[in-house]
Amino acid sequence: MEQTAEILRRLRAGEPVGIAEVARRARVSIATVSRVMNGVSRKASAETVERVLRAADELGYRPAHPGRALRTRQTRLIALLIPDLTNAFYAAIAKSIEASLAQQDYAMILCNTDEDPAAQDRYLAEMQAHRVRGIALLGAVATPGLALAMRRDTPVVFVNRKSPSGPGIFVGIDNYAAGQAVARHFLEQGYTECAAIHGPLWSTASRARFEGYRDALKAAGRKLKPCHTLEAALTMEDGLWAARRMLGCSPRPQAVFCGNDQIAYGVFRHCRELSLRVPDDIALFGFDDNPLNEWLAPWLSTIHVPSHDFGPAVLLAFKQLWEPQEGQPVRDILLDYSMMLRGSA
Amino acid sequence: MEQTAEILRRLRAGEPVGIAEVARRARVSIATVSRVMNGVSRKASAETVERVLRAADELGYRPAHPGRALRTRQTRLIALLIPDLTNAFYAAIAKSIEASLAQQDYAMILCNTDEDPAAQDRYLAEMQAHRVRGIALLGAVATPGLALAMRRDTPVVFVNRKSPSGPGIFVGIDNYAAGQAVARHFLEQGYTECAAIHGPLWSTASRARFEGYRDALKAAGRKLKPCHTLEAALTMEDGLWAARRMLGCSPRPQAVFCGNDQIAYGVFRHCRELSLRVPDDIALFGFDDNPLNEWLAPWLSTIHVPSHDFGPAVLLAFKQLWEPQEGQPVRDILLDYSMMLRGSA
DNA sequence: TTGTAAGCGTTATCAA
DNA sequence: TTGATAACGCTTACAA
Numbered sequence: 122m123e124q125t126a127e128i129l130r131r132l133r134a135g136e137p138v139g140i141a142e143v144a145r146r147a148r149v150s151i152a153t154v155s156r157v158m159n160g161v162s163r164k165a166s167a168e169t170v171e172r173v174l175r176a177a178d179e180l181g182y183r184p185a186h187p188g189r190a191l192r193t194r195q196t197r198l199i200a201l202l203i204p205d206l207t208n209a210f211y212a213a214i215a216k217s218i219e220a221s222l223a224q225q226d227y228a229m230i231l232c233n234t235d236e237d238p239a240a241q242d243r244y245l246a247e248m249q250a251h252r253v254r255g256i257a258l259l260g261a262v263a264t265p266g267l268a269l270a271m272r273r274d275t276p277v278v279f280v281n282r283k284s285p286s287g288p289g290i291f292v293g294i295d296n297y298a299a300g301q302a303v304a305r306h307f308l309e310q311g312y313t314e315c316a317a318i319h320g321p322l323w324s325t326a327s328r329a330r331f332e333g334y335r336d337a338l339k340a341a342g343r344k345l346k347p348c349h350t351l352e353a354a355l356t357m358e359d360g361l362w363a364a365r366r367m368l369g370c371s372p373r374p375q376a377v378f379c380g381n382d383q384i385a386y387g388v389f390r391h392c393r394e395l396s397l398r399v400p401d402d403i404a405l406f407g408f409d410d411n412p413l414n415e416w417l418a419p420w421l422s423t424i425h426v427p428s429h430d431f432g433p434a435v436l437l438a439f440k441q442l443w444e445p446q447e448g449q450p451v452r453d454i455l456l457d458y459s460m461m462l463r464g465s466a
Numbered sequence: 467m468e469q470t471a472e473i474l475r476r477l478r479a480g481e482p483v484g485i486a487e488v489a490r491r492a493r494v495s496i497a498t499v500s501r502v503m504n505g506v507s508r509k510a511s512a513e514t515v516e517r518v519l520r521a522a523d524e525l526g527y528r529p530a531h532p533g534r535a536l537r538t539r540q541t542r543l544i545a546l547l548i549p550d551l552t553n554a555f556y557a558a559i560a561k562s563i564e565a566s567l568a569q570q571d572y573a574m575i576l577c578n579t580d581e582d583p584a585a586q587d588r589y590l591a592e593m594q595a596h597r598v599r600g601i602a603l604l605g606a607v608a609t610p611g612l613a614l615a616m617r618r619d620t621p622v623v624f625v626n627r628k629s630p631s632g633p634g635i636f637v638g639i640d641n642y643a644a645g646q647a648v649a650r651h652f653l654e655q656g657y658t659e660c661a662a663i664h665g666p667l668w669s670t671a672s673r674a675r676f677e678g679y680r681d682a683l684k685a686a687g688r689k690l691k692p693c694h695t696l697e698a699a700l701t702m703e704d705g706l707w708a709a710r711r712m713l714g715c716s717p718r719p720q721a722v723f724c725g726n727d728q729i730a731y732g733v734f735r736h737c738r739e740l741s742l743r744v745p746d747d748i749a750l751f752g753f754d755d756n757p758l759n760e761w762l763a764p765w766l767s768t769i770h771v772p773s774h775d776f777g778p779a780v781l782l783a784f785k786q787l788w789e790p791q792e793g794q795p796v797r798d799i800l801l802d803y804s805m806m807l808r809g810s811a
Numbered sequence: 812t813t814g815t816a817a818g819c820g821t822t823a824t825c826a827a
Numbered sequence: 828t829t830g831a832t833a834a835c836g837c838t839t840a841c842a843a
Contacts, residue, residue, distance in 0.1 A: 135619030137594065139836060150814045155838055166812060181614070183595040187535035188836030191819045196532060198575075206561040207757055209554050216551040219578050223589075228596060230543075231576040233564050244568075249482065250528040251573060269526070274480030357761050386761045393764075412552055416702050416731045417762040419738075484820060495830045500822055511828065533820030536835045 221432030242266025300333025360387020587611025645678025705732020
């Protein structure tokens with residue numbers, strides 16, 4: 122049994138088993154093995170199926186993805202580009218997407234861009250080379266590479282932050298409406314000095330949030346004072362920096378809209394430095410709702426974005442792109458946000 | 467120019483450009499293109515190199531990974547299995563590893579296991595099918611699939627938590643020593659009632675941390691009271707649950723060793739419920755040092771694990787496994803931890 | 812129902 | 828220095 126010896130050698134060496142070995146062991150052609158493994162039924166007798174399956178099982182055979190990919194011109198790979206994995210909100214979205222993909226036997230390649238446009242373009246090109254079946258772009262930045270990628274036939278889904286260039290399917294919340302909701306809440310609470318530390322305006326999401334907030338205030342006859350309006354990166358460090366600039370000016374704001382939770386954490390730190398109580402002395406309002414808030418930031422009201430819902434939605438978006446329905450235009454998927462009010466004892 | 471028309475068609479359709487197109491455009495054979503792209507120098511004239519490179523650039527050509535993988539029997543894929551992406555400490559490690567891999571042109575497949583043994587085995591098998599060049603196992607669980615994977619020739623690196631089965635290269639801190647350090651700190655502070663809410667003992671890391679702590683206490687003549695010792699999952703929920711059980715017993719502990727920061731957060735929540743001040747009324751000590759601690763948990767002392775150092779270390783570990791040096795045994799890579807003391811005013 | 816054989820995009824061997 | 832060509836592991840017409 123020379124072939125058996127070969128199989129044993131490969132198993133011992135830890136080398137993966139190929140379709141040919143399975144075919145030999147089941148005494149059928151490799152074509153039959155392939156058909157059985159792919160469940161192309163009505164094409165093999167029950168007895169053959171059984172023999173093949175047993176042989177595959179005994180050898181621990183699983184079809185090699187690279188071979189399959191080459192032949193079918195399709196991988197089971199999806200890329201997720203993410204600005205910052207250590208932002209727990211982004212991480213929660215990534216987790217949700219990964220879970221949905223794994224369920225459909227897709228593997229997720231994770232690319233951390235650090236909001237760096239050059240890095241985004243490098244990844245975009247590299248993912249094309251990997252022949253991924255789709256790219257989920259969490260926190261897209263306008264770049265030449267992105268424009269190029271949109272021309273290729275690899276589907277791109279914009280997650281949480283809309284396409285900076287206009288066209289492109291989007292999954293996320295209505296940030297403008299959410300921004301308005303924050304303003305209305307402040308008005309209801311009777312705050313007269315409302316401020317904003319918003320995210321970078323080149324980010325479609327940050328811009329929409331801020332504009333919603335500003336417009337709703339204006340609609341109520343309130344205007345944001347210049348010294349009550351600041352732009353910051355979506356980080357704690359920048360939040361702290363902004364707070365140091367803003368909380369010194371008079372009158373001190375009673376309520377601060379923050380572009381995201383991270384910014385709010387930074388502001389909170391300065392409040393601690395000033396011995397200001399949140400929200401009694403000054404109210405903070407964030408965006409996203411980091412899962413840790415419930416435990417570590419019970420003082421932070423925020424717009425809760427349902428991170429768990431992103432996975433199924435992104436999958437749905439890809440499916441729309443993969444199998445376009447006649448007369449069924451591809452549409453954005455809007456998720457519901459909610460107001461998470463905390464600390465108002 | 468019929469070939470030009472074809473190229474344009476493919477570009478318009480967004481289809482990827484193949485090596486053949488580049489060859490045609492540069493008027494050389496595909497073999498030459500391949501050699502040039504792979505930098506197999508001394509094998510092509512400077513003029514040819516230049517022509518090929520220009521053609522490739524104009525067409526935006528990048529070698530397709532699946533084809534390359536099939537031929538070379540090697541991918542540029544690494545899998546990272548992670549227990550919980552929403553744990554910011556794990557996420558920070560993942561980020562560090564991804565950055566190091568990307569620098570070497572490896573793409574990282576992210577698999578979230580949720581500490582589920584069955585999920586771990588599913589991923590392990592699937593990653594073999596993807597022919598990944600290595601598997602980084604963050605938080606390994608003892609399973610049949612893991613034993614199987616260790617027999618195969620895909621390198622496995624155990625990250626943060628040692629192999630449950632003994633052999634296997636490890637990257638992380640000396641958890642036993644760190645546990646001892648916590649105990650010594652408590653002793654120095656003069657706490658007489660020391661407790662422990664440790665992680666699951668099947669986790670090699672949790673066990674080492676706890677045993678170091680317990681042994682160091684014992685060496686100082688202190689024994690952990692049964693009601694001051696509790697096992698919890700590494701989650702905030704379980705920390706809260708454990709705190710509810712433990713803080714009721716008398717005498718109330720003055721200092722609590724927590725298996726990781728998440729557990730400490732849960733305990734902290736119960737302290738708030740009881741209006742206990744941390745660390746004045748009760749000191750908490752965590753493990754890992756979630757990056758958010760600096761901002762949201764200034765009351766939490768913890769063992770700082772250098773998450774940024776994992777990437778380079780994991781890469782080094784893989785390189786040892788890929789290119790074994792004669793007479794140079796593969797060795798674990800121990801990272802330095804440090805004590806992060808906070809809130810002791 | 813099963814097998815033969817072509818081909819997916821590369822790399823690497825061998826000749827020229 | 829270059830080019831023709833076989834192989835990598837798999838799927839899928841097409842033939843039997």
